[in-house]
Amino acid sequence: MNAEKKLTExxxxxxxxxxxxxxxxxxxxxxxxxRIAATAQVSKRTxxxxxxxxxxxxxxxxxxxxxxxxxxxxxxxxxxxxxxxxLQAIARQEISLLSSAEFLDMVKMITSESLASPDLxxxxxxxxxxxxxxxxxxxxxxxxxxxLAVTNxxxxxxxxxxxxxxxALWPQLYGVKPIxxxxxxxxxxxxxxxxxxxxxxxxx
Amino acid sequence: MNAEKKLTExxxxxxxxxxxxxxxxxxxxxxxxxRIAATAQVSKRTxxxxxxxxxxxxxxxxxxxxxxxxxxxxxxxxxxxxxxxxLQAIARQEISLLSSAEFLDMVKMITSESLASPDLxxxxxxxxxxxxxxxxxxxxxxxxxxxLAVTNxxxxxxxxxxxxxxxALWPQLYGVKPIxxxxxxxxxxxxxxxxxxxxxxxxx
DNA sequence: CTAAAAGTAAACTCAAAAGTGTAGTTTATT
DNA sequence: AATAAACTACACTTTTGAGTTTACTTTTAG
Numbered sequence: 343m344n345a346e347k348k349l350t351e352x353x354x355x356x357x358x359x360x361x362x363x364x365x366x367x368x369x370x371x372x373x374x375x376x377r378i379a380a381t382a383q384v385s386k387r388t389x390x391x392x393x394x395x396x397x398x399x400x401x402x403x404x405x406x407x408x409x410x411x412x413x414x415x416x417x418x419x420x421x422x423x424x425x426x427x428x429l430q431a432i433a434r435q436e437i438s439l440l441s442s443a444e445f446l447d448m449v450k451m452i453t454s455e456s457l458a459s460p461d462l463x464x465x466x467x468x469x470x471x472x473x474x475x476x477x478x479x480x481x482x483x484x485x486x487x488x489x490l491a492v493t494n495x496x497x498x499x500x501x502x503x504x505x506x507x508x509x510a511l512w513p514q515l516y517g518v519k520p521i522x523x524x525x526x527x528x529x530x531x532x533x534x535x536x537x538x539x540x541x542x543x544x545x546x
Numbered sequence: 547m548n549a550e551k552k553l554t555e556x557x558x559x560x561x562x563x564x565x566x567x568x569x570x571x572x573x574x575x576x577x578x579x580x581r582i583a584a585t586a587q588v589s590k591r592t593x594x595x596x597x598x599x600x601x602x603x604x605x606x607x608x609x610x611x612x613x614x615x616x617x618x619x620x621x622x623x624x625x626x627x628x629x630x631x632x633l634q635a636i637a638r639q640e641i642s643l644l645s646s647a648e649f650l651d652m653v654k655m656i657t658s659e660s661l662a663s664p665d666l667x668x669x670x671x672x673x674x675x676x677x678x679x680x681x682x683x684x685x686x687x688x689x690x691x692x693x694l695a696v697t698n699x700x701x702x703x704x705x706x707x708x709x710x711x712x713x714a715l716w717p718q719l720y721g722v723k724p725i726x727x728x729x730x731x732x733x734x735x736x737x738x739x740x741x742x743x744x745x746x747x748x749x750x
Numbered sequence: 751c752t753a754a755a756a757g758t759a760a761a762c763t764c765a766a767a768a769g770t771g772t773a774g775t776t777t778a779t780t
Numbered sequence: 781a782a783t784a785a786a787c788t789a790c791a792c793t794t795t796t797g798a799g800t801t802t803a804c805t806t807t808t809a810g
Contacts (some may be wrong), residue, residue, distance in 0.1 A: 346771065349777060349778085350777095374770090375767075375769080387770085388771070390770085395768080396767095
């Protein structure tokens with residue numbers, strides 16, 4: 343009787359799924375364990391049998407979402423392709439991450455909690471810290487190859503991401519603007535790449 | 547017996563001051579009315595005599611802080627001064643706003659609440675919306691004067707602010723970095739101005 | 751001086767929500 | 781079939797915090 347997953351595993355998944363949904367829509371404090379149990383269609387006691395406390399459950403979820411969202415950001419430099427094209431590709435990649443509802447929900451969730459209780463989300467920030475590192479590496483390689491004139495790659499990397507985030511992350515985080523559509527994304531990409539290359543591009 | 551302010555006015559100010567302090571450090575939900583009363587050295591009943599509810603008190607405070615923080619952002623264009631210098635002045639002004647602990651506390655406060663309950667802080671966003679408008683106006687004037695080659699002033703304005711905020715606002719909001727010191731501020735200003743002019747500067 | 755207006759302390763109601771204990775039921779394993 | 785492990789319903793304790801009531805004191809204004 344083990345063709346399917348064991349009951350206890352199924353329950354655990356139900357709980358995680360329900361909690362993720364509730365935390366995303368309402369945040370940590372506004373979500374009660376009773377509600378999570380109800381949504382998961384599971385006894386509250388079962389929730390506590392799997393997760394010792396609300397905080398443990400929250401961290402389990404954010405950490406998993408965080409890891410999943412962050413793993414897509416290595417950009418190998420390729421000397422055969424013009425830097426402009428590579429930059430566009432990087433920007434496209436970044437913007438597609440920012441434009442996923444899942445990512446945005448996670449940022450909201452973590453932001454709203456981190457401001458109130460920094461300890462709860464400290465682990466997540468370690469992930470975020472390294473978010474821009476892929477771009478920086480790429481910039482260093484491109485500079486070595488003489489295709490960019492960058493003296494401070496970390497600053498340059500942040501600038502590049504800032505030019506994207508100011509249109510495709512912060513306004514959405516505050517609910518001021520919806521996630522940009524394809525054409526808007528293209529405008530954002532072009533404006534960022536154009537500015538970056540104006541500043542740091544060489545001959546080309 | 548009216549040489550000084552009336553008692554009731556003093557009490558009201560004490561309450562506002564205490565509430566502002568508590569909301570700033572702990573946010574809306576984590577701050578209790580008992581605590582505000584204690585900090586203000588006032589009876590809890592007195593708090594409720596002045597402010598009908600916690601929300602009313604919160605909105606009174608954020609709105610005032612918001613108005614105060616936002617009024618400093620008109621940048622008249624001056625054709626006699628090189629655009630580079632004017633841009634530096636604008637950047638300095640912006641960064642000095644972002645670098646005030648008061649402003650940052652307010653952003654934290656409003657952010658953490660707005661993500662959990664958007665209604666509570668909707669009024670504040672109207673103020674924020676117009677934050678970048680002074681820069682945009684300046685860019686338009688400078689373009690008319692032929693000193694900048696900008697096709698979309700709104701985008702350009704956002705980009706300029708983004709280049710500052712990515713170093714002097716977002717990291718501080720998330721508690722990752724402290725408010726930048728004078729020398730760091732200068733680096734931020736220079737990097738933003740340099741990039742902006744590389745992209746949009748004319749002859750010069 | 752006196753009445754009204756405002757403040758005070760402390761006990762109170764009420765609701766929400768975290769987490770626990772228990773007794774009984776279902777599922778899995780041997 | 782029997783036993784252990786997991787789940788369930790539900791009652792329970794405890795804490796926290798918003799907002800109120802009450803009985804009393806202080807301040808202000810006529």
